[in-house]
Amino acid sequence: MPDWISNIYTGPDENDQQVEFHVTTSDDDLFQSIPLLSKDGHLSLTPNPERIGSATVSVYMSDDGGSSFGGCDTSDTKQFTITVNQTIYPLTVLQEGSGSIKLDGISILPMYTKLYNAGSMVEISATPDPDWLFSHWYGDITSTEQNIQFSMNKPISLTAKFYEPPVTLSVIGKNRLKSTLLFMIYPGQKMLINIVLYNLNLYQQRIFLDGQEILTQIIILSAYKWNRTHLLQHFIKILLSGQPSCMLNPKIWVGNIKMTFNLASAC
Known part of the structure; x- marks a missing residue:
């Protein structure tokens, strides 16, 4: 607190003397750093954040002029109270x-x-x-x-x-896999769609509307493959259809999804 004490006066013909304030308290534990008064009257202190209560502070001033020839170099003691409330x-x-x-x-x-x-x-x-x-x-x-x-x-x-932890999609079988993904998009969200077709990567990026359904059909030779496990995000809808060769005639999907061939879906 600047200028807590003002009009500091050393006495007649004593302007060249230096003054010092002496401060004591009735409860030093109330403070993290006890009150101090600088030579120009600035008061500083730090309360103890774990203590509340009041302390009486006593202050007197002295100068460096000495007390020869009946002089006085010490003022009367003044007291005031500091109250620390709960932090x-x-x-x-x-x-x-x-x-x-x-x-x-x-x-x-x-x-x-x-x-x-x-x-x-x-x-x-x-x-x-x-x-x-x-x-x-x-x-x-x-x-x-x-x-x-x-x-x-x-x-x-x-x-x-x-x-959300990633989930896995395991596809077991042979031949190509056709996958259709259905997304729900949030307002203003940017979605990067990666279409993998015969190992050729094509990228499209656009902003979709709130709740708009995006249907992306992917013929996959290098992404979702037979006899592989793939990491997917939650709530992506996957439609799987097998394309049997002339030597194979699959009937059903088995595993966590059990359906008649040719279509299976999961979310």
Whole structure:
């Protein structure tokens, strides 16, 4: 606090003397750094964030003129009171992906903010939704544990990140595979469609409307092949049809999907 003391005066014919303030308190533990007064009257202090209460502060001033010939180099002691109130810190909880969060055992919504007294212990947990996994917490606190505890010693913001793991499509058989993919696109989302036809890569990119259905038919020789396992994202609809050769006459699809040949679908 600048100019907490003003009009500092050393006395008649003593302008060349230097002054110093001496400060004591009745409770030093109330402060992280005790009050100090600079020579120009600036007051500085740091409260203890884990303490509340009041302390009496005593101040007197001295100069370097000495006390010879009946002089006085020390002022009277003055007192004042400093009161430290409870420090409050905000906790902000955000979420990325699909899941639920509990704060101190109570379910909360994303973009949640709560005020805590300094030093309060907080417990928070993250639970992924079905078909999702928990990745980690990030922000002012980082952790890969779903359940964490911490002390509120500063303003804290943290985010729970959930993600969808890849799924697999295994195709067993022979000959070529014709695949039709059906997508649901979000507003303004850019989709890169890769059409693989006889090992020739063609790329198309455009912006689709909200909820627009995009139907892409792919004759695949190098992407989805027989007797291979392929990584796919969730909720892509795959339509499979076999094209038997003259020597083969398949009847049904077997595995996680059981249907009569020639068409099978999965999501």
